[in-house]
Amino acid sequence: MHEPRKLYVKSFGCQMNVYDSHRMADTLAKEGYVETQDPADADLVILNTCHIREKAVDKVYSELGRLRKAKQEDGRDTIIAVAGCVAQAEGAEILRRTPVVDLVVGPQSYHRLPELLAQAKAGARPVDTEFPTEDKFDHLPAPSAAATRSRGPTAFVTVQEGCDKFCTFCVVPYTRGSEVSRPVLKIVDEARRLVDQGVREITLIGQNVNGFHGEGPDGKTWGLAALVERLAQIEGLARLRYTTSHPRDMDDALIAAHRDLPVLMPYLHLPVQSGSDRILAAMNRRHGRELFVDIIARLRDARPDMALSSDFIVGFPGETEEDFQATLDLVDQIGFASAYSFKYSTRPGTPAAGYGAQVPEEVKTDRLARLHARLEASKTAFDAGCKGRRFDILLEKPGRLPGQLIGRSPYLQSVVVTAPPAGIGELLAVEITEVGPNSLAGRVVEHQDVEDRGLASDRPLAAMEA
Structure with a gap:
């Protein structure tokens, strides 16, 4: 009897890549591959890549360098594949630059992996970065119950891909294509199957999901x-x-859903990128600061315990100190529970790459440090405001110490609890007793499985308290 072939998948970048990696593993499970966490033990290594920033691309090529060295030292006949957005953007250039790569596959062609692998084993080094007419979701197999359980009680479900916004800094429209949405019933069927297999929380994902x-x-x-x-x-x-x-797609119906559906968590990631109207216009964001602030006010009116996360870019071409101060002012005005901040990275082929007035690197570094400090202060204030509150915590995994369990709050905070024997996937009402820099700690105040509540609290988190 043949031993199963081993598959190692490493994801870079967004949640979409995590979902895609799972679907690739599910596809290859039908071909006799089982996942391993050790690339040295793998017969097939897939790097599922991100092209959103230059540093992300550099990480991919650095990883390929390590794989090349390991392959030479071990003498294993490991197949190495590059998938995702770097594959889509650079295609055959990857094969030219890194001879260790055996195949390249873009994000719309994962359902063709078995065929591409057969070509790679025959020495063909295939590249598939087309945007096929068929829907890949119709060809991707559903995960087995065992695979779903191994991934825990939370899951991603892709509902939409691509983007038509064409922000001047972004490569997504070129690597993921135009916006395409899946049929409702196919999404519902996938979600119902995941829940039947033990998933309790689903995150709907897309490049422009709303x-x-x-x-x-x-x-x-x-x-x-x-x-x-x-x-x-x-x-x-x-x-x-x-x-x-995207702020442009936060319509009245979606805001009302946050008011009316307890199952919809009171936590929203809504990228704004800058607090300066001048920079937002140069980015082609097609919204201004006032619209963003108004959306947040309407969300908080609909759901007073709503918390916000966002993305920020500093050092966009032409950004002045006044523009940057407008971003800092917006952070103070909104009060974010969490946020991600980045230095502007020139992406070849995007309009902003050709803009004049590129901001010096040392200025970008300084501004990023100042913004990060302001965002950290906002997060710290939000976390501190959670002490003494009661949240429903979804248990996800055992903690480091005996009797400890780790779960997530409605606001995606990691929460450590000491609990009586409870299963992964249960919801426990927990009072937050300690606040740390990376996680919260709490005590169980009732031990019951909560089906219909997202948040248990004795009072709302009014205006973030940040």
């Missing part, structure tokens, strides 16, 4: 609010989230 416009069962186009309302009816689904959103 721009979802899928075909509904009535033949009409449904928006994200209607999709979320339908998913909320799945028995056993305790939590729903979605990411990543």
Whole structure:
């Protein structure tokens, strides 16, 4: 009897890549591959790559260098594949630059992996970065129950891919293509299957997820609010989230869904990128600061315990100190529970790459440090405001010490609890007793499985308290 072949998949970048990596593993499981966490033990290594920033691309080539060295030293006949957005953007250039790579596959062609692997084993070094007419989701197999359970009680479900916004700094429209949304019933079927296999929390993902416009069962186009309302009816689904959103697509119906659906978590990642109207216009964001602030006010009016996360870019071409101060002022005005901040990175082929007035690297470094400090202060204030509150915590994994369990709050904070024997995937009401820099700690105040509540609290988190 032949031993199963081993598969190692490493994901870079966004949640979409994590989802895609799982689907590739599910596809290859049908071909006799089992996952391993050790690349040295693998017969097939897939790097699922991100092209959003220059540093992310550098990481991929650095990883390929390590794999080349290890392959030479071990003498293993390991197949190495590059997938994802770097594959889509650079295609055959990857093969030229790194001879150790055996195949290149873009994000729309994962369902063709078995065929591409057969070509690679025959020495063909295939490159598939087309945007095929068929829907890859129709060809990707569902994960086995064992695979779903091994990934824990939370799962991603892709509902939309691509982006039509064409922000001047972003490569996504070129690597992921134009916006395409999956049919509602196919998403519902996938979500129901995951819940039947033990998933309690689902995050809907897409490059522009709140721009979802899928075909509904009535033949009409449904928006994200209607999709979320339908998913909320799945028995056993305790939590729903979605990411990543664009301010232009936060419509009234979606804001009302946050008010009306307890299963929809009171935590939203809504990238703004800058607090300066001048820079937002140069980025082609197609919204200004006032619209963003108004959306947040309406969300908090609909759901007073709403918390916000965001993305920021510093050092965009032409950004002045005044523009940067506008970003700092916005952070103070909104009060973010969490945020991600980056230095502007020139991406070849994007309009901003050709802009004049590129900001010096030392200025970008200084501004990033100042913004990071301001965002950290905002996060620290939000976390401190959670002490003494009661949240429903979704248990995800054992802690480091006996009797410890680690879960997530409605705000995605890591929470360590000492609990009586409880299963992964249960929801426990927990009072937060300690606040650390990277996690919270709490005590169980009731031990019950909560089906219909996202947040247990004796009072709202009014205006973030930040």
